[in-house]
Amino acid sequence: MNFTWFHRLGSPPYTYALARRLTPWFAWPAALLILAGLWGGLVLAPPDYQQGDGFRIIYVHAPSAWMSLMVYTSMAVAAAVGLIWRIKVAHAAAASCAPIGASFTVAALVTGSLWGQPMWGTYWQWDPRLTSELVLLFLYLGYMGLRAGIEDTQRADRASALLAVVGVINVPIIHYSVTWWNSLHQAPSVMRLAKPTMAASMLVPLLMMLLGFTLLFAALLLVRLRAEILTRERTSSWIREALRA
Amino acid sequence: MREFLDMGGYAAFVWPAYAVTFAVIGLNIFWARRALAHARRSALRRLESGNAPP
Amino acid sequence: MSADSLEVENLHLWRGERHVLRGVGFVLSAGQCLKVTGANGAGKTSLLRTLAGLMYPEDGSVRWRGVDARADLRTFQGSLAYLGHEPPLKADLTARENLHYWIGGRRRVDGAALASALARVGAESFADRLVRTLSAGQRRRVALAGLALCIVPLWLLDEPATNLDAEGQALVGTLIAEQLARGGLAVAAVHHELPVEPAQVRSLELSL
Amino acid sequence: MATAGAYTQAAAAVPVSALEAVSLALRRDLTLAFRKPAQLLQPLAFFALVTMLFPLAISPELSQLRAVAPGALWAAALLASLLALEFLFRDDALDGTLEQYALSGQSLTALLCAKTLAHWLLTGLPLACMAPFAALALGAPSAALSGIVASVLLGSITLSLIGSIGAALTLNIKRSSALLSLLTLPLSLPVLIFGARATQVAISGGALIAPLELLAALAVLALTLAPLAAAAAVRISLE
Numbered sequence: 001m002n003f004t005w006f007h008r009l010g011s012p013p014y015t016y017a018l019a020r021r022l023t024p025w026f027a028w029p030a031a032l033l034i035l036a037g038l039w040g041g042l043v044l045a046p047p048d049y050q051q052g053d054g055f056r057i058i059y060v061h062a063p064s065a066w067m068s069l070m071v072y073t074s075m076a077v078a079a080a081v082g083l084i085w086r087i088k089v090a091h092a093a094a095a096s097c098a099p100i101g102a103s104f105t106v107a108a109l110v111t112g113s114l115w116g117q118p119m120w121g122t123y124w125q126w127d128p129r130l131t132s133e134l135v136l137l138f139l140y141l142g143y144m145g146l147r148a149g150i151e152d153t154q155r156a157d158r159a160s161a162l163l164a165v166v167g168v169i170n171v172p173i174i175h176y177s178v179t180w181w182n183s184l185h186q187a188p189s190v191m192r193l194a195k196p197t198m199a200a201s202m203l204v205p206l207l208m209m210l211l212g213f214t215l216l217f218a219a220l221l222l223v224r225l226r227a228e229i230l231t232r233e234r235t236s237s238w239i240r241e242a243l244r245a
Numbered sequence: 246m247r248e249f250l251d252m253g254g255y256a257a258f259v260w261p262a263y264a265v266t267f268a269v270i271g272l273n274i275f276w277a278r279r280a281l282a283h284a285r286r287s288a289l290r291r292l293e294s295g296n297a298p299p
Numbered sequence: 300m301s302a303d304s305l306e307v308e309n310l311h312l313w314r315g316e317r318h319v320l321r322g323v324g325f326v327l328s329a330g331q332c333l334k335v336t337g338a339n340g341a342g343k344t345s346l347l348r349t350l351a352g353l354m355y356p357e358d359g360s361v362r363w364r365g366v367d368a369r370a371d372l373r374t375f376q377g378s379l380a381y382l383g384h385e386p387p388l389k390a391d392l393t394a395r396e397n398l399h400y401w402i403g404g405r406r407r408v409d410g411a412a413l414a415s416a417l418a419r420v421g422a423e424s425f426a427d428r429l430v431r432t433l434s435a436g437q438r439r440r441v442a443l444a445g446l447a448l449c450i451v452p453l454w455l456l457d458e459p460a461t462n463l464d465a466e467g468q469a470l471v472g473t474l475i476a477e478q479l480a481r482g483g484l485a486v487a488a489v490h491h492e493l494p495v496e497p498a499q500v501r502s503l504e505l506s507l
Numbered sequence: 508m509a510t511a512g513a514y515t516q517a518a519a520a521v522p523v524s525a526l527e528a529v530s531l532a533l534r535r536d537l538t539l540a541f542r543k544p545a546q547l548l549q550p551l552a553f554f555a556l557v558t559m560l561f562p563l564a565i566s567p568e569l570s571q572l573r574a575v576a577p578g579a580l581w582a583a584a585l586l587a588s589l590l591a592l593e594f595l596f597r598d599d600a601l602d603g604t605l606e607q608y609a610l611s612g613q614s615l616t617a618l619l620c621a622k623t624l625a626h627w628l629l630t631g632l633p634l635a636c637m638a639p640f641a642a643l644a645l646g647a648p649s650a651a652l653s654g655i656v657a658s659v660l661l662g663s664i665t666l667s668l669i670g671s672i673g674a675a676l677t678l679n680i681k682r683s684s685a686l687l688s689l690l691t692l693p694l695s696l697p698v699l700i701f702g703a704r705a706t707q708v709a710i711s712g713g714a715l716i717a718p719l720e721l722l723a724a725l726a727v728l729a730l731t732l733a734p735l736a737a738a739a740a741v742r743i744s745l746e
Contacts, residue, residue: 034270042249042263043249047253052253052254052255053252053253053254053255053259054252054253054255054258054259056252056255056259057258057259057262057263060262060263060265060266060267061262061266063266064266064269099273099276100273100277103269103272103273104269104273106269107265107266107269110261110262110265111262111265111266114258114259114261114262114265115258115262117258118255118258216270216273220273220274220277223277223278223280223281224277224280224281226281226284227277227280227281227283227284227285228280228284230281230284230285230287230288231284231287231288233288239288239292240292243285243288243289243292
């Protein structure tokens with residue numbers, strides 16, 4: 001197998017230039033998809049027969065929740081790559097993920113509780129998904145706290161990478177145990193739209209939003225990655241050229 | 246239009262949810278760009294001060 | 300089996316924004332001692348810790364017996380003894396207990412061997428006192444007793460003679476000379492002269 | 508010129524098996540702990556104290572307390588074991604013992620296992636022994652006590668193991684206790700959930716086997732993975 005691409009990705013100048021070139025290719029489609037999804041979700045999709053217009057929160061809640069998990073997984077994968085092959089760029093990518101993921105976790109929690117109020121009659125319900133989301137927020141905060149606590153960048157990279165890997169192994173266990181716990185106490189689980197029967201006019205905007213958020217994450221990651229590479233990099237010759245460009 | 250803004254009586258929940266999410270998106274874009282600008286500035290400073298190794 | 304040798308090439312180590320080791324390299328063969336000098340903060344400790352495999356250099360290699368030390372780190376670390384600038388002693392154990400647990404984790408050692416090592420460094424009078432009651436020089440002597448029991452090919456010593464009186468410093472020289480006579484190697488970071496036969500000593504100066 | 512072979516002949520030092528090294532590390536930690544008995548008692552006193560808070564905060568009615576007993580007991584156990592975690596590696600990191608462990612030529616994973624085992628013997632085991640008294644004070648029937656002891660025994664193994672990762676990661680961070688809780692508590696939630704459930708079942712007299720099995724599964728999983736992660740974390744902290 002040919003792993004040249006892998007090694008080239010490990011080289012900061014190459015990745016920096018690549019990230020710079022790729023950013024618009026993710027950013028513009030993301031903007032278009034999100035706007036189209038917004039139009040479709042707010043205007044075109046019909047009200048839900050049970051939840052009325054309240055269900056439209058799904059078009060921001062579901063993508064935020066998806067982001068929180070996807071970003072954590074990406075972070076853990078990047079961290080593992082950095083840990084195993086000692087690739088600086090991978091650590092830089094993992095470090096870039098955390099603030100993005102944490103902020104979307106907050107968005108998922110807030111939109112979830114705003115959705116909960118009309119549906120459950122209370123802003124907070126110990127529903128397994130919201131609870132898992134809250135735990136995920138703490139995992140993000142722990143990651144960022146550990147990173148901030150260690151001054152030396154390399155050690156911070158490696159220590160937080162290990163934490164991310166340990167965390168991602170734990171996420172399914174936590175989710176399973178929270179679901180199990182919840183099933184014992186028979187809390188209402190309302191945030192369950194009848195998915196298979198969802199009409200296309202409702203589903204398509206949701207898919208557009210999901211894809212749009214994913215592309216947005218890619219664009220944000222690429223910009224942050226460049227910042228991280230610049231602060232980490234010591235060979236200045238290419239930096240001089242990159243900054244001039 | 247008023248009907249649209251009213252969201253079938255759910256306006257108090259739908260609009261804040263959208264506002265929060267798009268605030269998070271906006272903040273993320275702002276933070277990412279600021280981080281890049283900051284990194285560029287400090288890299289330039291390092292280059293000018295001649296502290297950086299060859 | 301190839302002869303014991305330590306070949307270090309082009310080590311570069313960064314700590315945060317600081318370029319600590321800038322292309323350090325040397326070759327040391329059996330029966331030789333490397334004296335590492337340099338101002339405080341020049342990277343003497345970092346070099347020793349990098350050689351021991353505790354720190355990971357960004358560039359360069361450490362080769363032991365012709366093979367990259369990272370290839371089998373545990374075996375390599377089993378064949379070296381590292382003495383940091385603080386003696387690795389537990390304050391709430393006596394000197395003898397400390398040696399028992401510390402050296403006992405590396406090699407079989409019986410009470411007689413412990414006693415003779417302690418006697419050798421002049422520590423028999425305080426061998427059964429808690430380390431927290433010992434002076435810095437006495438602790439250093441206990442650590443030297445431990446070192447004397449570490450019969451391994453490579454010694455990495457960080458300021459081995461700090462806090463010692465003239466007699467203690469001579470003892471450090473004797474221990475290193477014995478290690479070299481056995482065909483061992485030693486790397487010592489010092490800021491004064493090593494009392495060792497000059498013919499066996501090579502020097503490396505680290506600059507800030 | 509001397510060769511490697513010549514050196515080995517001169518040395519004749521008998522190497523130590525991994526098992527001996529592990530038992531030595533275990534004995535060292537136990538000896539040290541018993542030289543400072545006050546430190547041993549702190550987590551236990553803390554556990555008792557937290558348990559006492561609940562009757563004072565809720566109600567002296569045993570029937571009411573019984574409803575919250577599982578949660579109170581496990582929250583107290585979780586906090587007590589967290590408190591004890593700070594001592595797990597701190598002294599060893601400061602005096603260079605961890606460095607010597609990492610360089611001993613023995614498996615660092617095994618040595619840290621020994622340390623974590625010592626830690627569990629000194630905190631988890633006493634907690635499990637105290638749990639029945641705390642449970643009685645919170646209104647649990649005496650028939651429930653054996654189940655409660657079993658659940659705390661199993662759960663505290665996992666807590667110690669997860670804690671060892673957190674403690675190793677925060678080794679050279681100053682004032683790390685808040686961070687240590689932030690890292691360890693989310694990872695400990697499954698233990699809390701299954702442990703409290705087991706306690707609840709024990710109090711209501713149901714079939715204990717399912718929650719205990721879940722706790723045991725967690726313990727096995729932690730036992731296989733946590734020491735590896737802790738060893739990696741210690742090596743990173745020593746870098």
